[in-house]
Amino acid sequence: MLGGMTASTLTRFWDACAASFDDEPDHGLTDPRVRAAWQRRMRGWLPTAPADVLDAGCGTGSLAALAAADGHRVTGVDLAPEMIAQARGKFAAAGLPGRFAVGDAADPPTGDARFDVVLCRHLLWTLPDPHAALAAWTARLRPGGRLVLIEGRWGRQDDPVTPYVPEAAGLPWPGGVPAADLARAVAPLTPRVEPLHDDADLWGRPVHDERYALIAR
Numbered sequence: 001m002l003g004g005m006t007a008s009t010l011t012r013f014w015d016a017c018a019a020s021f022d023d024e025p026d027h028g029l030t031d032p033r034v035r036a037a038w039q040r041r042m043r044g045w046l047p048t049a050p051a052d053v054l055d056a057g058c059g060t061g062s063l064a065a066l067a068a069a070d071g072h073r074v075t076g077v078d079l080a081p082e083m084i085a086q087a088r089g090k091f092a093a094a095g096l097p098g099r100f101a102v103g104d105a106a107d108p109p110t111g112d113a114r115f116d117v118v119l120c121r122h123l124l125w126t127l128p129d130p131h132a133a134l135a136a137w138t139a140r141l142r143p144g145g146r147l148v149l150i151e152g153r154w155g156r157q158d159d160p161v162t163p164y165v166p167e168a169a170g171l172p173w174p175g176g177v178p179a180a181d182l183a184r185a186v187a188p189l190t191p192r193v194e195p196l197h198d199d200a201d202l203w204g205r206p207v208h209d210e211r212y213a214l215i216a217r
C-alpha cells in the first residue's frame with residue numbers, strides 16, 4: 001500500500017525516468033553480454049516453463065521479457081504508466097505475449113489470479129511497507145510457488161540516504177535491504193540467497209556494494 005505517500009509524486013518521478021531508464025546496462029539489457037548474464041540467472045531462478053510469473057514493479061519490462069522469451073506467461077505491474085508503456089512497446093517489438101497493468105505492486109490489481117512466481121527487482125527499497133507487500137505476494141503464490149527477489153543495499157551501509165522525492169523520507173529500506181534482513185522478512189518461506197555483486201557481467205561494470213537474488217519457497 002502507498003500509505004501516506006502521494007502516489008502522484010512517485011508516479012511523476014518514475015514516469016519521467018521511463019524514456020531513458022533502459023540506458024543503464026542492467027535495465028535495458030541491450031549489451032549481449034549483460035543480457036546473457038541475466039538470462040542465465042533467470043533460467044536458474046524460474047521453474048520450468050510455462051509458469052505464471054508476476055513481475056512486481058516491472059519498470060520497462062526487461063526481466064519480464066526474458067521470462068516471456070523463455071515461454072513463461074508474464075504479468076507486469078507498475079505504478080508508472082510511462083514505464084508500462086515502455087514495457088508494452090518492448091513486448092510488441094519482440095512479438096512477445098504479456099499482460100500489463102498500472103497499479104500498486106504492493107497490492108497488485110490482478111484479481112484472484114495465482115502465480116507460480118512473483119518476480120521483483122529493485123522495488124522493495126521504495127515501498128512504504130515492504131513487509132505487507134511480501135505478505136501480499138506470498139498470498140498470491142500457488143502451492144509450491146516462489147518469490148524471486150533481486151535486491152541490494154546500495155552504497156555503504158552507514159551512508160545517509162537522501163530521499164529521492166520528499167515523500168520518500170520515511171521509507172523503511174531507503175538504500176536497499178541487506179540480504180540477511182530480507183531473509184528474515186520472507187518468513188515463513190525458506191530463503192536461498194545468491195550473491196550477484198561478484199558478477200560484473202550482470203551490471204555492465206564491477207560493483208562493490210551488496211547485490212543478490214533471494215529465492216524464497
Ligand SMILES: C[S@@+](CC[C@H](N)C(=O)[O-])C[C@H]1O[C@@H](n2cnc3c(N)ncnc32)[C@H](O)[C@@H]1O
Nearest residue numbers: 014057058059078079080083103104105121122
Ligand atoms: C528501480 S525501478 C526497477 C524496475 C524493474 N523492476 C527493473 O528491475 O528493471 C523501480 C520501479 O518500481 C516502480 N514502482 C515504484 N513504486 C511502485 C509501487 N508502489 N507499485 C508498483 N511499481 C512501483 C517504478 O515505477 C519503477 O518502474
